[in-house]
Amino acid sequence: MQVSVESIGTLERRMEVQVPAARIEQAVDERLQRMSRTVRLKGFRPGKVPVKVVRQQFGQQVRQEVLGDVMQSSFAEAVVQEKLIPAAGPRIEPIDLAGGGGDLKYRAVFEIVPTIELAPAEQLQVERLTAEVTDADVDAMIQNLREQRPNYVSVEREARDTDRVTVDFEGSIDGVAFEGGKGENVPVVLGAGRMIADFEAGLQGVRSGEVKTIEVTFPENYQAADLAGKKAQFALTVKSVEERQLPELDDEFCKSYGIAAGGIERLREEVTDNMKRELTNALAARLKQQVMDGLLAANPLELPKSMVEIQVRDLQLDAGRRMGAQDASQLPPADGFQEPARRRVALTLLLGEIIRKAELQVDQAKVQERLQELTRQYPDSDQAMQQFRGNPQVLRQLEAMVLEGQVVDWVLERAQVSDKASSFKELMSFGT
Known part of the structure; x- marks a missing residue:
């Protein structure tokens, strides 16, 4: 040949x-x-x-x-x-x-895949965040739990934030009604941000029985493209204004969150344990991102266009599935996935080179640990364990996650790592 x-x-x-x-x-x-x-x-x-x-x-x-x-x-x-x-x-x-x-x-x-000359890991600077779950954090979380179980009581006063206002409405643009613009007995919690900002603002200060018309401008990125950026008028009838009342921190409240015995102290223990797990995961995720960002900054690559195009298409299809797209015409534009696709391709190449250079092998003990963590979420963990162990796709995904973690550990053992104090609240808001 x-x-x-x-x-x-x-x-x-x-x-x-x-x-x-x-x-x-x-x-x-x-x-x-x-x-x-x-x-x-x-x-x-x-x-x-x-x-x-x-x-x-x-x-x-x-x-x-x-x-x-x-x-x-x-x-x-x-x-x-x-x-x-x-x-x-x-x-x-x-x-x-x-x-x-x-x-x-x-x-x-x-x-072809580019030849990669890795920058020395010893030159990478990585910032590692540290944080603890404080009593104030637990108090704030329990307050949030109370806000998830509110009661509402009718009041004869002007509506304000946290009130629930129930309305009938009918919208029109230039006097013409539009699809989806009519509703009856629709509850709106003021300040929750679940409705268009102008619509919610128009309900501030209303009273039960009031009839009024408000003007609303739909956002430019509104999901219904035919309404995006347009001004509409909504005729409103206020059916009721209700004040939010939070539940008492008693045994009944605790039972509503699955605490059958032990009351508020037991609830605090459960909440604290869950928050510590969340914090551990958040710290690990943030540290991993710091490592990945450092690798990308230290190792600029020319990327194969074909690999980027494949990754863009994969991201586009994933987004389409989440949106319920029925065909290619309903997929989000490919341009919006260029940067995340380039990042993924670059990291795939860099991590692959580190794995090759460091001769890393999947730590099967860690794979089993991940598998146990996964199956603990199921009522019958033994049955779930058997199913996952018999699923090659799940095992490959877990092995990839473990190997990626081993790369992060390999880099951290060599990089210049500095600690920086943070907080539970800051870490939980990261990326939102």
């Missing part, structure tokens, strides 16, 4: 491959022989069809299949021979399809 490679860009390569005719003919003959043992043709017993007849009937079809297979397999052999690592699949252009018994010749255009 003859191979020639030409650089047509920093990462792009054009490779021409010539496969001897003998290899093609041998592959065709072998496939026809196999077919003769299984094919059924009228006038012949099963398994007794002469190869000559099979060749007459299926020769061209088999040759086309063989040519496709040989182009794929010979490309894989050629890149190994030339010590190239393709970033994605090639674009194959036939030159000579071995007509008349000649050699197969084709051209493959593809990108």
